[in-house]
Amino acid sequence: MTDTETRTALDTAAWGGRHVHDPTVVRDGDGTYWLFSTDARYDGPVRGGVPIRRSRDLVTWELVGWALPGVPGPAADWSGAEGLWAPEVVEVTLRDGTRGWRMYYSASSFGSRRSAIGLATAPHPSGPWADHGIVVASDHVEPPEGLGHPNAIDANVVTEADGSQWLVYGSFFGGVHVLPLDPATGLLASDVADVSGRPGALRDAPGRCLARRPRAADGAVEGAFVLPRPGGGWALLVSYDSLAGSYHLRAAVADRVTGPYRDRGGLDLADLDAAAADPWAVGVPVLSGHRLAGGRGLLGPGHASVLTEPAPGAPGVRQLLVHHVRDADAPTEHRVQVRRLVWTHDGWPLVSPQPWAGTGREQDDESRWPTDPTVLDGPWESFAPGADATHVQDGVIGPLPRRADVRVVAPGRFAWLADDGAHVSAVVHPGWDAVRGRATLCLSTLDDRGRTLLATRLPRPAPETAPEGDRP
Structure with a gap:
């Protein structure tokens, strides 16, 4: 199971969905939800190793421990990281033919691109998790021109219908890129395997750029998540701007996982020339900071993932956007929030203005949605x-x-x-x-x-x- 050694010392009983940053949620075969997030805490020391929370309703969360005892050695030695960021957890078929779980974690420090994405596996979301080292690494050398090479953090695994897999990654600096994975190992495909852990390699073989932003916006794009569109094609969700300020979520769509991803007006998210006049005019805005009358102000919603699961008691699936949000009146405080993700009739992802309230208060059967x-x-x-x-x-x-x-x-x-x-x-x-x-x-x-x-x-x-x- 999870590493609970530090739980008593930290008195985590009241944490619930607090101290959550860069979240992702998966569901096991028994219907329990498991939430993984960045090693982050706003009122005291951070304990490294990826905190794990569980829930039966996606509303109330209990912290049950950490996936790993700290930052794994190879990732720590390379990056100097004191904690792990932005875990991506996916269910897969492991090498021995059994079903299991892979976690792609990020190791870095604020403002650095000397970073690494590592891999751990487990038979169940609760663990035990075993580290398998670095999948891909980036260094801090910045070329003399442009935004430089991508930063090896913020992993997202995309699986196509034929089983092929991709690693979408990157934050700020050179933008968001995509590389092919070997589904059997979870590592990079053989033709790019030499990128793993080799200093400066991402400057030579970063993969295809999906999204980037100009220096006028500090290159601020991160936290990518790619998901299939109804009827075919793909949608990309990314976060723009500063974590404790104007952080917000945008979207674009493409015919292929590898892009190009274009917004409603046809602008390519990877085209710096398209964003030169106005870096905030590219991408479809999906969610930003707001305060509803009588409610708490929500600041910087973003770094989202999407949970796709069968709709209970209804045909089809339901999709829920899982993201972090900060308190507008106390910007260092952050917590998890879940919202329904919906699709327009012409295939664009949008989200609910209200947080998810639990199955008993929501209607998953779309045939019963309004028609008047x-x-x-x-x-x-x-x-x-x-x-x-x-x-x-x-x-x-x-x-x-x-x-x-x-x-x-x-x-x-x-x-x-x-x-x-x-x-x-x-x-x-x-x-x-x-x-x-x-x-x-x-x-x-x-x-x-x-x-x-x-x-x-x-x-x-x-x-x-x-x-x-x-x-x-």
Whole structure:
């Protein structure tokens, strides 16, 4: 099982979903959820080795220990890291033919690109985890021009339908890249195997660039996650900007895992020339800092992964975005948050404006999602993730923007024409208003100009009743 030696000393009983950064969640065969995250703590010393939490509902979390006793020797010797970052955990068939789990962890230090991605395996998410050394490493040598080579952190494993696998990785500096993996070993494919642990190798064979940003934005892109689109193709989720400031989530899509990934306007996320005029105009904004009326301010949501699982009691699957968020009034404090991920009828990923409330309060059967356009009427509280990611946006209460020619495309999927001529794709689904503690409807929209809107349906105001003596 997990390494619990330090649990009592740290008094982790009340941690729950606090102290979580760069999270990923998997589900075992018994339906238990396991959360892995960066070695991070905002109110005391950090204990290295990847903390593990478990849950039965994705709402309440219990820390049960650490995957490893600390930073494994090879990764520590190369990077000097005191803790591990951004674990990626996937279920696979191991060399002996049994099903098991692989963890790709990152070892680095803040602002450095002398980094490594290592590999550990276990028969179950709870462990025991065994280290297998470095998969790929980068060094700190920066070329005299450009943004330099990629930084070997933030691993994401992508598996295609034919079983082929890819390692998506990278943060800041040279951007996000992709390299082929050997599915049998979990290591890099044989034609790039010499990259592993060789100083400077990523400058020579970094793989294909999927996303990068110009110096005007400090090259700030990281935490990539690639997932299949309904109907074919792939979507890329990445985080932009500063962790404790304007950190936020953006998306793009591609026909192949290796890209190119383009936003709603056709701009390539790897094209620095496309971002030269405005580095914040590339990519579809999915989620950013916000504060709903009466609720806590949420700062810097991002570094997301996606949990895909069978929809309980309903056909198909449900997908949940797992990300960290900071407290807007105490920016060092960070915790995990889970939201429903939805797809527009034309294949773009969006997320719910409300956090996941648990199966009993959510509706996974999409055939029961709204089909009446009148649900769009009435008061809503909304915010636009791409309007200004540098600030925590306050929710705006009022009717939705005016719309014409509303069409019902499928249950929960609508399309209409905005006043300015933009074509809007929308998803409306039942959800739970975490601020007001009530069942509600949630709306996520994207137009063909790349603008998004997230909104929560509010109760209709009660009709005013005149005092009895004033009634006609």
